[in-house]
Amino acid sequence: xxxxxxxxxxxxxxxxxxxxxxxxxxxxxxxxxxxxxxxxxxxxxxxxxxxxxxxxxxxxxxxxxxxxxxxxxxxxxxxxxxxxxxxxxxxxxxxxxxxxxxxxxxxxxxxxxxxxxxxxxxxxxxxxxxxxxxxxxxxxxxxxxxxxxxxxxxxxxxxxxxxxxxxxxxxxxxxxxxxxxxxxxxxxxxxxxxxxxxxxxxxxxxxxxxxxxxxxxxxxxxxxxxxxxxxxxxxxxxxxxxxxxxxxxxxxxxxxxxxxxxxxxxxxxxxxxxxxxxxxxxxxxxxxxxxxxxxxxxxxxxxx
Amino acid sequence: xxxxxxxxxxxxxxxxxxxxxxxxxxxxxxxxxxxxxxxxxxxxxxxxxxxxxxxxxxxxxxxxxxxxxxxxxxxxxxxxxxxxxxxxxxxxxxxxxxxxxxxxxxxxxxxxxxxxxxxxxxxxxxxxxxxxxxxxxxxxxxxxxxxxxxxxxxxxxxxxxxxxxxxxxxxxxxxxxxxxxxxxxxxxxxxxxxxxxxxxxxxxxxxxxxxxxxxxxxxxxxxxxxxxxxxxxxxxxxxxxxxxxxxxxxxxxxxxxxxxxxxxxxxxxxxxxxxxxxxxxxxxxxxxxxxxxxxxxxxxxxxxxxxxxxxxxxxxxxxxxxxxxxxxxxxxxxxxxxxxxxxxxxxxxxxxxxxxxxxxxxxxxxxxxxxxxxxxxxxxxxxxxxxxxxxxxxxxxxxxxxxxxxxxxxxxxxxxxxxxxxxxxxxxxxxxxxxxxxxxxxx
Numbered sequence: 001x002x003x004x005x006x007x008x009x010x011x012x013x014x015x016x017x018x019x020x021x022x023x024x025x026x027x028x029x030x031x032x033x034x035x036x037x038x039x040x041x042x043x044x045x046x047x048x049x050x051x052x053x054x055x056x057x058x059x060x061x062x063x064x065x066x067x068x069x070x071x072x073x074x075x076x077x078x079x080x081x082x083x084x085x086x087x088x089x090x091x092x093x094x095x096x097x098x099x100x101x102x103x104x105x106x107x108x109x110x111x112x113x114x115x116x117x118x119x120x121x122x123x124x125x126x127x128x129x130x131x132x133x134x135x136x137x138x139x140x141x142x143x144x145x146x147x148x149x150x151x152x153x154x155x156x157x158x159x160x161x162x163x164x165x166x167x168x169x170x171x172x173x174x175x176x177x178x179x180x181x182x183x184x185x186x187x188x189x190x191x192x193x194x195x196x197x198x199x200x201x202x203x204x205x206x207x208x209x210x211x212x213x214x215x216x217x218x219x220x221x222x223x224x225x226x227x228x229x230x231x232x233x234x235x236x237x238x239x240x241x242x243x244x245x246x247x248x249x250x251x252x253x254x255x256x257x258x259x260x261x262x263x264x265x266x267x268x269x270x271x272x273x274x275x276x277x278x279x280x281x282x283x284x285x286x287x288x289x290x291x292x293x294x295x296x297x298x299x300x301x302x303x304x
Numbered sequence: 305x306x307x308x309x310x311x312x313x314x315x316x317x318x319x320x321x322x323x324x325x326x327x328x329x330x331x332x333x334x335x336x337x338x339x340x341x342x343x344x345x346x347x348x349x350x351x352x353x354x355x356x357x358x359x360x361x362x363x364x365x366x367x368x369x370x371x372x373x374x375x376x377x378x379x380x381x382x383x384x385x386x387x388x389x390x391x392x393x394x395x396x397x398x399x400x401x402x403x404x405x406x407x408x409x410x411x412x413x414x415x416x417x418x419x420x421x422x423x424x425x426x427x428x429x430x431x432x433x434x435x436x437x438x439x440x441x442x443x444x445x446x447x448x449x450x451x452x453x454x455x456x457x458x459x460x461x462x463x464x465x466x467x468x469x470x471x472x473x474x475x476x477x478x479x480x481x482x483x484x485x486x487x488x489x490x491x492x493x494x495x496x497x498x499x500x501x502x503x504x505x506x507x508x509x510x511x512x513x514x515x516x517x518x519x520x521x522x523x524x525x526x527x528x529x530x531x532x533x534x535x536x537x538x539x540x541x542x543x544x545x546x547x548x549x550x551x552x553x554x555x556x557x558x559x560x561x562x563x564x565x566x567x568x569x570x571x572x573x574x575x576x577x578x579x580x581x582x583x584x585x586x587x588x589x590x591x592x593x594x595x596x597x598x599x600x601x602x603x604x605x606x607x608x609x610x611x612x613x614x615x616x617x618x619x620x621x622x623x624x625x626x627x628x629x630x631x632x633x634x635x636x637x638x639x640x641x642x643x644x645x646x647x648x649x650x651x652x653x654x655x656x657x658x659x660x661x662x663x664x665x666x667x668x669x670x671x672x673x674x675x676x677x678x679x680x681x682x683x684x685x686x687x688x689x690x691x692x693x694x695x696x697x698x699x700x701x702x703x704x705x706x707x708x709x710x711x712x713x714x715x716x717x718x719x720x721x722x723x724x725x726x727x728x729x730x731x732x733x734x735x736x737x738x739x740x741x742x743x744x745x746x747x
Contacts, residue, residue: 070520079730082512
């Protein structure tokens with residue numbers, strides 16, 4: 001769908017993107033992660049053709065990205081805005097027409113979305129009369145009206161209450177299941193693990209991590225497990241595993257163990273079963289959040 | 305291209321549909337017409353009623369030298385003073401009593417009795433007349449002949465004629481100056497107001513953050529030009545409506561006023577028949593009539609077609625030039641309060657020419673300062689318009705318009721380069737150095 005090759009974007013003093021390459025497959029939800037100021041917005045603006053890269057190329061469906069692709073892309077910027085004094089209906093009509101939709105088509109689709117989002121009565125309302133959450137809804141509709149193949153959402157859930165956030169999430173998933181590719185830029189990690197198939201982590205204008213959510217998590221598995229057992233019997237570290245943490249509550253002991261390389265959890269269990277009665281075994285897989293923090297702080301530390 | 309049209313459409317409609325647009329469109333011409341009517345009305349009706357001056361001349365040589373004017377009718381009185389005073393007190397209107405003492409030559413004082421305070425004009429006229437009479441008498445006594453004296457008295461009126469291709473043409477500097485002032489004020493205000501609207505529109509989009517949504521669909525240049533053209537069309541619409549309304553209202557107003565003029569003239573004539581000196585009085589009336597005709601004719605000598613078309617050309621040219629700069633300023637700031645530092649240098653040339661237009665330009669419309677100001681694109685919208693009522697050679701007009709076109713292409717190019725970067729910059733305090741840096745960004 002979208003192939004980004006060696007993009008470089010230089011602003012006067014600093015480099016916003018330093019040889020970044022990414023591939024977004026068709027039909028996936030792609031998470032673009034990174035701390036503030038990492039270069040996410042610059043990259044998104046380049047994909048939207050708001051600015052041009054200094055070097056590198058972007059392929060959209062195999063073709064170099066150009067203005068004819070604009071109608072195929074929908075963009076929800078992080079900083080949202082609408083014309084305050086314009087009626088919602090006119091506004092959506094205008095924005096859809098700017099994306100190349102005919103007036104009649106646009107009208108029909110606006111009606112369709114209004115019904116879907118339960119905002120039928122809003123056509124003649126002005127933006128300034130709506131609450132912030134309602135404005136966000138309008139903005140979301142404006143983004144998807146022209147049925148883009150590629151949807152770029154920058155922090156889509158900010159400003160939504162939990163009910164509406166869930167509504168938007170369902171809409172995103174539905175669009176995705178209908179074949180829309182979604183690039184999802186955020187630093188809210190919970191939503192990443194929930195939604196994204198694939199992520200890339202950008203920090204200090206460089207891509208530092210790229211892969212499927214599962215794959216990345218696998219790479220960061222440290223063979224760490226949590227095991228709970230009945231009783232207070234003490235178990236010491238040995239050749240099989242090292243105990244990193246021990247917690248005792250009432251008659252239950254919970255251990256966090258790191259299994260030595262070459263060994264497996266089964267071996268550990270075979271060792272333990274004769275000794276204690278096991279209640280619970282769980283692999284501790286790092287969350288994307290942990291990975292994010294780990295990577296970003298590691299790099300920051302190196303830079304200092 | 306289609307997208308520019310969409311943007312123009314939106315910018316135009318949202319503004320034209322506003323109530324404030326309708327109000328200004330219909331109110332301003334009414335205001336102008338109202339002012340015009342009031343001035344005309346006051347000028348016509350302020351003909352003070354004819355005041356009868358009863359003169360008791362104790363010196364014996366002044367009364368017969370007092371000549372009547374439009375507003376003053378001198379009648380020598382023979383009745384005793386007390387009797388006259390009494391009749392005045394009994395309510396004889398528009399009558400004053402002038403008592404000239406026997407030793408007027410030495411005392412230089414006269415007494416004037418009236419029942420109501422007379423305007424300064426009446427007093428001045430009487431004073432002037434007496435002064436003149438005394439002066440001539442003194443000169444005569446000094447041995448200067450009255451005829452020589454009369455021939456020395458000069459009274460010059462300039463009938464200015466302008467040589468043009470069409471031949472000799474009556475021209476009136478007065479009317480030209482009036483129109484120059486009007487054009488100067490109108491173009492200055494409209495450039496400023498519409499330029500400001502462009503700037504506010506840009507700031508609105510930027511502070512609303514809708515800008516990013518819009519420019520993910522259209523090029524920044526398209527958005528900027530769409531906005532500029534859309535608002536410009538609002539301006540042109542407003543002017544065209546103003547012209548139509550003014551012409552219509554003016555027509556109605558003048559026909560109304562002309563009727564009134566005729567009436568008032570006939571009342572004057574009525575009045576003068578009652579008075580004793582018919583011939584002089586009606587002579588004055590015809591004189592004032594011809595004066596009015598002269599004013600009307602001099603207003604007619606002005607080529608309105610040329611003025612209106614030049615105004616529109618210079619409005620559009622100047623507007624495109626300045627609004628691009630205004631858009632640039634709008635893109636560089638986050639809110640309207642930050643615009644000050646950039647506004648001053650931008651409006652300086654305009655303000656400078658505007659101020660000069662009331663003095664240097666009007667006094668010397670063909671001088672070198674006027675010439676240069678009417679050539680430089682930043683000042684020519686005012687500079688040239690002020691000169692146009694005085695007649696400008698065609699080559700100068702062409703050159704000035706060509707320079708103006710080059711000027712706005714240049715400012716638009718510069719503004720567009722700064723604009724495309726500026727609209728995406730938030731929270732950065734823009735300085736001139738920053739603007740230059742933005743201009744140099746590629747892509």
